[in-house]
Amino acid sequence: MRVNIPETGQKRIVIVGGGFGGLTLARKLSKSDFQVILIDKQNHHQFQPLFYQVAMAGLEPSSISFPFRKAFQNHPNIYFRIAEILKVDSENNKIVTSLGIINYDFLVLAYGAKTNFFGNEKIEEKAFSMKSTGAALDLRNTMLSDYEQALIESDFDERQWYIDIVIVGGGATGVEIAGALAEMRKYILPKDYKELNAKEVDIYLIQGGNQLLQGMDPKSGDTAEQYLIERGVIVKKNSRVVDYDGEYVITQSGEKIKAGKLIWAAGITCNRLEGITELSYNKANRLLVDKFNRVENYENIYAIGDMAAMISDEFPLGHPQVAQPAIQQAKNLARNFKKLNNKEDWKPFKYKDLGTMATIGRNKAVAEIGRFKIKGFFAWLIWLFIHLYALIGVRNKLIVFINWIWNYFTYDQSLRLIINPKSTSNRRKK
Ligand SMILES: Cc1cc2nc3c(=O)[nH]c(=O)nc-3n(C[C@H](O)[C@H](O)[C@H](O)COP(=O)(O)OP(=O)(O)OC[C@H]3O[C@@H](n4cnc5c(N)ncnc54)[C@H](O)[C@@H]3O)c2cc1C
Numbered sequence: 001m002r003v004n005i006p007e008t009g010q011k012r013i014v015i016v017g018g019g020f021g022g023l024t025l026a027r028k029l030s031k032s033d034f035q036v037i038l039i040d041k042q043n044h045h046q047f048q049p050l051f052y053q054v055a056m057a058g059l060e061p062s063s064i065s066f067p068f069r070k071a072f073q074n075h076p077n078i079y080f081r082i083a084e085i086l087k088v089d090s091e092n093n094k095i096v097t098s099l100g101i102i103n104y105d106f107l108v109l110a111y112g113a114k115t116n117f118f119g120n121e122k123i124e125e126k127a128f129s130m131k132s133t134g135a136a137l138d139l140r141n142t143m144l145s146d147y148e149q150a151l152i153e154s155d156f157d158e159r160q161w162y163i164d165i166v167i168v169g170g171g172a173t174g175v176e177i178a179g180a181l182a183e184m185r186k187y188i189l190p191k192d193y194k195e196l197n198a199k200e201v202d203i204y205l206i207q208g209g210n211q212l213l214q215g216m217d218p219k220s221g222d223t224a225e226q227y228l229i230e231r232g233v234i235v236k237k238n239s240r241v242v243d244y245d246g247e248y249v250i251t252q253s254g255e256k257i258k259a260g261k262l263i264w265a266a267g268i269t270c271n272r273l274e275g276i277t278e279l280s281y282n283k284a285n286r287l288l289v290d291k292f293n294r295v296e297n298y299e300n301i302y303a304i305g306d307m308a309a310m311i312s313d314e315f316p317l318g319h320p321q322v323a324q325p326a327i328q329q330a331k332n333l334a335r336n337f338k339k340l341n342n343k344e345d346w347k348p349f350k351y352k353d354l355g356t357m358a359t360i361g362r363n364k365a366v367a368e369i370g371r372f373k374i375k376g377f378f379a380w381l382i383w384l385f386i387h388l389y390a391l392i393g394v395r396n397k398l399i400v401f402i403n404w405i406w407n408y409f410t411y412d413q414s415l416r417l418i419i420n421p422k423s424t425s426n427r428r429k430k
Pocket residue numbers: 016017018019020021022039040041042044045046048049050051052083084085110111112113130131172173304305306307321322323324326
């Protein structure tokens with residue numbers, strides 16, 4: 001197979017992955033003297049922080065996605081190919097991709113992280129995750145189909161299987177899903193599924209540690225927990241899910257919860273790449289990088305974002321795996337690449353923490369910005385505007401904004417279409 005990219009005589013930077021890090025880097029290099037090749041296994045950038053709203057039928061996937069080709073329409077030095085990286089041949093400065101071989105002068109790995117099931121294959125097979133638009137849509141279709149089934153199911157236990165949901169992981173993703181589900185139960189179910197007793201729908205949030213939102217101040221975790229409890233979510237802390245057979249969720253203490261949907265939001269890990277020495281990885285499968293994001297043991301291979309671990313006294317495990325480090329590392333690396341022509345010294349990366357936040361639903365959020373800890377309506381407004389600002393594309397910003405305003409005043413959205421009623425997840429065989 002041929003990748004069909006001309007050799008232009010320019011130095012070539014190959015970027016693998018067009019997430020927050022890769023897309024920012026490519027954009028920042030779009031007016032440079034480099035030939036930039038971006039590869040991604042999808043043809044579009046995905047705004048992961050809003051996956052859960054797609055899963056909860058609050059937003060359409062198109063409004064949180066942005067096609068790469070559109071991003072680079074007016075930039076002749078940027079080439080995009082839909083391809084997966086398979087292997088690195090660092091001796092010969094080449095990567096092997098699903099489309100063929102691509103040579104590089106500089107390689108930037110930015111292909112992010114994947115859900116960590118901690119080796120539990122059964123859970124991996126049966127659970128829903130939240131790591132792609134497809135996964136979010138799968139959950140949406142299954143959830144809506146299950147409500148339909150529950151309506152016609154007369155057996156109480158069987159009905160519980162269709163309607164009860166267990167979420168594992170009390171980080172921002174788990175908390176946000178639980179909050180959105182609780183709102184759906186309160187505002188949507190009584191209107192859409194009148195014959196279903198919404199009080200029968202149990203939403204569990206199971207967290208291994210003793211605090212929700214563990215990266216945040218314990219007070220923010222407590223506030224989030226309080227908000228969830230007020231919304232009727234059953235929060236179980238210091239509890240670990242050890243098994244799920246598609247029928248029952250089993251915790252370490254032996255508790256059994258009957259539920260047809262287990263949403264796994266308990267952690268992430270990275271894919272190792274053939275051709276990169278084991279010595280360059282840390283225990284969490286992240287690539288160890290120096291303060292310029294150069295991968296240890298390589299001269300011209302870089303890693304940014306979720307997959308990079310830049311170890312320092314302040315960040316002994318690397319930076320948090322959230323959007324800002326990826327974006328900021330990409331910007332710094334782009335600036336440094338541009339210095340190559342003038343043989344200027346490179347600038348080490350310095351992380352600027354812009355804050356952490358999570359929303360628990362309408363008017364409720366927690367946010368930590370610098371030394372300020374904010375909660376409630378004001379935090380929720382900040383959450384809304386920061387997410388709108390961060391979305392790529394004016395059209396997307398507008399559509400999401402209109403959707404949110406509509407939802408806010410009508411207590412409703414109208415996206416509850418089951419487009420593909422057949423779930424790709426393999427729950428129980430009936
Ligand atoms: C559900 C969810 C909610 C989140 N909420 C927040 C939030 O509220 N705030 C926040 O700051 N962060 C949040 N995050 C984390 C944030 O999305 C990540 O930290 C950020 O996306 C990391 O950026 P990245 O560039 O490293 O990788 P990603 O953005 O993950 O991008 C990786 C890209 O690489 C591509 N790719 C993957 N494998 C390959 C391959 N083999 N070959 C080619 N291409 C490949 C993917 O298609 C993707 O486009 C959330 C994450 C998830 C999953």
